[in-house]
Amino acid sequence: MFDIVSFIPRAVAQATPLLLGSTGETLTEKSGNLNLGIPGIMYVGAISGVIGAFFYEQKVGSVENANAFLAIAIPLACCLLGSFLMGLLYCFLTVTLRANQNVTGLAMTTFGVGFGNFFGGSLIKLTGSDVPSIALSITHKFYAAKLPFAEKAGVFGELVLNYGFLVYVAVIIALSASFFLNRTRKGLQLRAVGENPATADAAGINVGAYKYWATCIGSMIAGLGGLYYVMDYASGVWSNDAFGDRGWLAIALVIFTIWRPNVSILASLLFGALYILYLYIPTGTNMAIKEIYKMAPFVVTILVLIVISLRKKRENQPPAALGLPYFREER
């Protein structure tokens, strides 16, 4: 029997980092920046949060001494700062110095993953533990704190209320990003920058500023995805390379949702479900088939990419200036 009550919470836990990552990347891509550094940024967001949490835990020592507000705020602030700086670096190179976006993005991913694993490794050594991971049990408690009555509210409580606060934050961010892009003047102007920066510039929109803001805020949102992964999903345990290729999945999700953060709420759930589906499908002795299941999100994304290019509906296309640099002098 397919155990849907245990399946959905696990799918949600898989979906949340993807949702945050894809919302951040959608915002970034709407400004015309194809930020392939997202996987690296999510790593940096995660490790920055871990570093903050680590030193906070060293200071307080035990759960009793910990202050709920500080235990959440310190890792959160570190995570936001780390991913903001990564976004700033990307913008400085691509917008100010006009470097190639693909190359910059890939370099940022190498850097971010290296940065995460390096400092992760250093912290592990600092604790002198035997296992290659750090456990941040105190701060994890606060991040994974659930509503007290969720357990008692039956199936509804278990499926909808029983998550750490970052899950709801992710949904709210996705909804507000959607509202921002489609219903506000600033969102309209941002989309104009991504579609046709020259026209936007002529209309008096500060193209550079929009690109900077969208990319930096997008990076911070994506960084939160990394933070959620370590602090909540992984129970505060950092081990090197554990985050895996979720960053690339987040980029896939942007295409899959055809650049719509609100669609991403359900789509990320689908991706999360595909990611863990193999655990629930009886494969018997055939272990190999689960590797094929893991391929599913990427294959589906390719199909979506092909279908939207076949149908040529204008509202479903990628931002027209995606990946292209904008130089006012070269119009």
Add this chain to the structure above:
Amino acid sequence: MNEKKKGPIAHIVKRPDISLKEATAIRAGAIVLSILVCALVTFLLTGDDPLSVFRTIWEGSFASERRLWVLLQNVSILLIISLAMAPAFRMRFWNIGGEGQVMMGVLATASCMIMLGGKVPEPVLIVIEIVAAIAAGAIWAAIPAFFKSRWNTNETLFTLMMNYVATQLVAYFIIIWESPRGSGKIGIINQQTQAGWLPQIGEYKYLLTVVVAAALTVFLHIYMTKSKHGYELAVVGESERTARYIGIKVGRVFIRTMLLSGAICGIAGLLMVGSTDHTMTTTLAGGRGFTAVMVAWMAKFNPIGMIFTSFLLAFLGKGAGEVATQFGLNQSFSDILSSIIIFFLIGCEFFIQYRIVFRKEAK
């Protein structure tokens, strides 16, 4: 509030044409600057004096003959994958699927060795292997090109996704063929019979890879600068409309070039499985498909320049790995150092293409 009357403090002017000497000087300056930053970072993290760190980096590659060969093998594989990237980038076709194309070459080679090893005569097996690896890489690369030429499907995202499909395919076959059962690994393929192993030149295990890389460099240099195909690439890269106007079939150029790119990636996979590693893992390409993008870009897609840039990155990778071992840091340290250098090289291109003109003080 009298600033309002003045113009901006500085403005950016495109350089008409920069001499090679000047461009090289700017790049060299960027490398020196980036190495200083790396030294600072290393100093802050290890507390050791930077000079001894640099000595360690040097020793990582040159301390023994074996290390030198490993370095040469790394440079060669990276160079081959970068060469594969170059023609597509020259026409602004953003193929970042090198990783997947290499993995398909790896998969094709390994499957020939496993399925046909001992069943067909050795020379026939090697020929089948070469053909299979080249075809697998080429087909994998041509799929996005086909959709791009027909329906203008975004190639950057398409090739990116293809990487993971390829990696998962490899993961699938690793479990199918795993030996011993349950280990999740393939181990050395045909260890006793050495069936399907590419011949070794003399007693040097890595020499074949180096020779192939050198031959491909010369071939691509001629292809891109002297052939009609190479000219068409450059025209498409400059302006697709111009290319159409003068009668170049742009779609066909996309597919043809990606077939070539994929084929070369397939060769890289073939060499890794057939000549040096003799095994298949999901991390065999190890991100080199992505590193190659940076190598090719830093050399401005010039095959000869890529020898230098791939050497630089492979050398740093080895050196920083050595630093990591010596100072008890972990291996990711090399990623940090090489990306710092790449950031500087990416950034310095701006100063090669543009000049900043400061406002003259108006009296």
